Amino acid sequence: MSTPGGPATARDALDGARTAIAAGGSPSARLDAELLLADVLGVSRERLVREPELPVAGEAVRRFQSHVRRRAIEREPVAYIVGRRGFRRLDLLVDHRVLVPRPETELLIEVGLELAPGARVLDCCTGSGAIALALKDERPDLQVSGSDLSAPALEVARANAQRLRLDVEWIEADLLDGVDRGFDAILANPPYVPRATIVTLEPEIARHEPRLALDGGEDGLDLVRRLIAQAAATPLLALEVGERQADAVVALLAGAGFSAVERLTDLAGIERVVVARC
Ligand SMILES: C[S@@+](CC[C@H](N)C(=O)[O-])C[C@H]1O[C@@H](n2cnc3c(N)ncnc32)[C@H](O)[C@@H]1O
Incomplete structure (x- = not known):
């Protein structure tokens, strides 16, 4: 980018930012820089690519420098810096109160899309509301609820629901404690992250995402164990799991009386979702 406060084109701004972000350790510096500049200028990424001579001046320069600093030096996720993340067909508001929704979580939506018309479904541990909202968006006939222990996370989920005009019930609860079991x-x-490994994760996760959204106890399965025990009479339970956790989770489900258990693999070839029926 040219001197602070001075005029620049999108191309100049992106060149400088890409170098700084790559030096900070991001493996996706070009994409990051484009997303950050598109946010500052209020244009699409495609337009930045199409119109590299687009002017970047004044307040936009200052804001872009601040964005780049957060990304390059503090290793903050782009989604928190721009305050949004795409998930399925939705543009969700996200900030430090919630986990950034991941593409692999879309496997759970695929499971939900198979439910019978009018089924009652709970997105337990909803965070930004990603699963509940995407499901309601794609299957308006379902009766969808979302629950979380974190009141701040539920504020984000509610704001997303209001903005997207999606009718989801929100419940503040510790897993299924006090929650109606008729789903x-x-x-x-x-x-589901084993506690001791949290500090070894990339700074984007370890430093910035809520600890409550990551910490699965000593072996990562504390909450999974409790939830399986509480959900034992539910006709269908689908859980996202961490790498190499699927075998243990399948065993827990079998022990709780679930019969047919299926594993779904994500695009990286990792067994990522376990679906159990009783
Ligand atoms: C991995 S995040 C998932 C967020 C969202 N469903 C998604 O996929 O993007 C886990 C969520 O579980 C919530 N959580 C942690 N402990 C919980 C508990 N005991 N009961 C309910 N929710 C809990 C956290 O606040 C966090 O929002």
Whole structure:
């Protein structure tokens, strides 16, 4: 980018930012820089690519420098810096109160799309509301609820629901404690990172995402164990799991009386979702 406060084109701004972000350790510096500049200028990424001579001046320069600093030096996720993340067909508001929704979590939506018309479904550990909202968006006939222990996370989920005009019930609860057990299906992406490994994760996760969204206890399965025990009579339970956790989770489900258990693999070839029926 040219001197602070001075005029620049999108090309100049992106060149400088890409170098700084790559030096900070991001493996996706070009994409990051484009997303950050598109946010500052209020244009699409495609337009930046099409119109590299687009002027970047004044306040936009200052804001872009601040964005780049957060990304390059603090290793803050782009989604928190721009305050949004795409998930399925939705543009969700996200900030430090919630986990940034991941593409692999879309496997749980695929499970939900198979439910019978009008089914009652709970997105347990909803965070930004990603699963509950995407499901309601794609299957308006379902009766969808979302629950979380974190009141701040639920504020984000509610704001997303209001903005997207999606009718979802929100429940503040510790897993299923005090929650009606009459759901036809429970979908959950619970915290599943083994506690001691959190500090070894990339700074984007370890430093910036809520600890409550990550910490699954000593072996990562504390919440999974509790949820399986509580959900034992639910006709369908689908859980996102961490790498190499699927075998243990399948064993827990079998022990709780679930019969047919299926594993779904994500695009990286990792067994990422376990679906159990009783
Ligand atoms: C891995 S995040 C998933 C967020 C969202 N479902 C998604 O996929 O993007 C886990 C969520 O579980 C919530 N959580 C942690 N402990 C919980 C508990 N005991 N009961 C309910 N929710 C809990 C966290 O606040 C966080 O929002």
